[in-house]
Amino acid sequence: MATDHSRLAGRFMISPAVLLLLGWMIVPLSMTIYFSFLNYNLLSPGMEEFIGLTNYEFFLTDPAFFDALGNTLLLVGGVLVITIIGGVGLALLLDQPMWGQGIVRILVIAPFFVMPTVSALVWKNMFMNPVNGLFAHAAKFMGLEPFDFLAHAPLFSIILIVAWQWLPFATLILLTALQSLDKEQLEAAKMDGARKFRRFYYIVLPHLARAITVVILIQTIFLLSVFAEILVTTNGGPGTASTNITYLVYLQSLLQFDVGSGSAGGIVAVVLANIVAFFLMRMIGKNLEA
Template sequence: MSTRETRAVGRLLVAPSVILLFLWMIVPLALTIYFSLLRYDLLNPGMETFAGLDNYYWFLTDPAFSTALANTLMLVGAVLVITVVGGTLFALLLDQPVFGQKVLRLMVIAPFFVMPTVSALVWKNLLMHPVSGLFAWIANSLGLTPVDWFAEVPLLSVILIVAWQWLPFATLILLTALQSLDEEQKEAAEMDGAGAIPFFFYIVLPHLARPITVVILIETIFLLTVFAEIFVTTGGGPGLQTTNIAFLVYAQALLQYDVGGASAGGIVAVVLANIVAFFLVRIIGKNLEA
């Protein structure tokens, strides 16, 4: 069998999976675009009419959209800062030879495997509850007034919950990168009398540049769609203080029964996510080339 025939057979064998994957992605997207062009109210089924781009106009000019966009960017940015900085520190700590190192690594990584709904419930009822939560008990023990987290600082509360979930991921990636650091570089730095701070900034941090960019890219893609933590803890409130784009689309569809507006919001969210991903991929590509 010639090389050309081999390639043709290979493409033929791969074609069904490629077609299935393509349909898996394109059919929901096409239906969402179709619904976004209709006045589609769940309370009046069968009464759909063509709306053109009206749904997009009303969604983009809704004051809730600008608030949700700002909350989304703040949530993503804050969680990235916490996880990258905290992940680097934890990775440096776990890279040191300490007693019970394997158990310690397992405990640090464990939160990443907890379902978002479960972790949100744990934080809401066991840690941040203003009466019976652990933080309230600590505050009372110190003679301080407990903080009603989800009423006074709701967005910060959500940020802490999401960061707690993603911190193990960043730690695992950066720890793996640290363990690949050349031992000869470490020995040379020690022989030259390099201190801990110069060693970190001139050897460790450049070595972690690529893993950090990968962590930022992967986390950003998932953080743009945070929903369960908000739904379980604050329900998007108080007011719109914790409403992000994903929760706004949910509220439009299942609380206001406006499928057309929610579909338009979903397409807007897809476009925004692709714009962010495009620039992140370009930044990572330049980093890898360097």
């Protein structure tokens, strides 16, 4: 139906977006790849030389890399477990008949709109601080010794903060999916005498499966790149206890000025993200056809 004329116009209208994104992807990414093969330190400019895969060798055998990889997986996994389980529970709860549902929903999704630096600093100081934080007050009230969260359980604390930020997202998406569930099917199952748990397990959960997958994949993309929360709470420490890959690359390239090694780390991060992206793209692509 589309004429040649309109097709040409269409191409003309798409091209700015395509060219910009192409430039955004190809130029810096190829520069990163190029840098990753160089011995390149910002402190000694003009001394760059080609050193092959040495940067990768250093980055991938650095004990800090294994710590960071482990921390990244724990951070992503921990937040996913909390937000998915919590999100399913909350979505089920919010889907029930109640008074003031709209207001409760507003309360629940609010943390998602709080900027990362604010939520990290509020949790760090006003809740987790071992002297003045609310948790310390609560511990003292119960006659317990206050716990220094960020010093003794830095990664766990960051997981908690990030999970608080992402729980609303999971809840909102799962709730949206839940509301599209055919209620008659549930009624029918109820008539047939299926108990609550069986109704949940055989009808609700399969219906949510798709939404859960989407939440997992999208959150993973964002969680692999958690940065601000680490920067303002622990600076990746103590030691490397709360350093993830994103933070490690930042550390090497912008704080230690080792562009070569930082770039190699950046490429490793790209490869990791691509593995997740591959599955996400397939899910969304399938949806596009339907």
